Amino acid sequence: MEILLQELFKTDISLDKFHFRKVYLEDLSYQINGITQSGKSKLVKNYLLGLKKNSYLYIDCDDVRIDIEELNKTLTRFCNQNKIDTLVLDNYKKEIKIPNVTQLIICSEVHLEIEYLTTIQLYPLDYEEFLAYEHKYDSTALNHFFQLGGFASMHKVHSDERNIYIQKTLKYALDEMEFDILILCAKMMAQKLSPYSIYERLKQSRKVSKDKLYKSYESLNTKNYIHLLEKNNHPKATKKIYLCDISLKPALSLDKHFGRLFENMVFLELLKSGIESYYDDGIDFYIPSRDEIILCKPFADERTLFKKMEAIEAFIFSYSIKKVTAITMNREGSVSHPFSKVEMLPFDIWALGD
Structure with missing residues (x-):
């Protein structure tokens, strides 16, 4: 193991x-916690x-040459002998014993209960980060975002290989049950779905252990491959399910529903901004801290938005909603309403606005 550590110590990092x-x-x-890619x-x-x-010293613990038992015997001594400041x-892997170094950086899909570590939760690219990969920012950027999603590596994958690339990446990162659950979640994106x-759906086509399925479902949620949105004031109600990235929908499902894809994209922007939200009947996202409702209406106009406002007026009045924002693909405008400020904003302007 000493030989391997020497090799890793001497090898130049490339990026x-x-x-x-x-x-x-x-x-x-x-x-640093985050899903694969x-x-x-x-x-x-x-x-x-x-x-x-x-x-x-940088060690990728997935290196098949690593024997964890031998690494645990060697690593502390190696760090001391070579005066390693940053490991x-x-x-x-939780079986690896952590040596005493000045700076420790651990990368893992799941959160670890280690008090002295500052936690960074890293998600796939949000829209603003995505734009850094674009050669120019114009009207095509948003369409490109829909095609590629938030995985930075997708910029180097040919269009005809993207779906297979994502499938292979997920199969490597997840076990069989987790992968099967994720496929079903992709079909049910932005809809209410319980474990x-x-x-009930999976047992129709295969033998399934309920306990194992529930554990796998919880694992996907804990690792942030799926996200669950609670109903406002109803914590026990069935939660809506969203994917970690919109690119998973076309890669794992033939289902085409642009409205749900758009809603998932809006949800991820809220999530990555740390904004707490809930859903309700007829309400895509309710943000209590802002007294605001977000509606996902990619192709709305003033007339359809006015009709929607009539349908949710009771909620607006009951919760003293000050602002209703309808996120669209490219339409901008406003609607007169006696209780709230109501406006339509294109996704790119909204996502870059705060």
């Missing part, structure tokens, strides 16, 4: 052109390139 994210690393110890490794490598070459354990409903 293609790095596009800065909205998060960055300082001289603290971190755990969310950019954890690139974020860390870009940071290491700014340090002295002999001050850090990175990418794709960390029991998933169980």
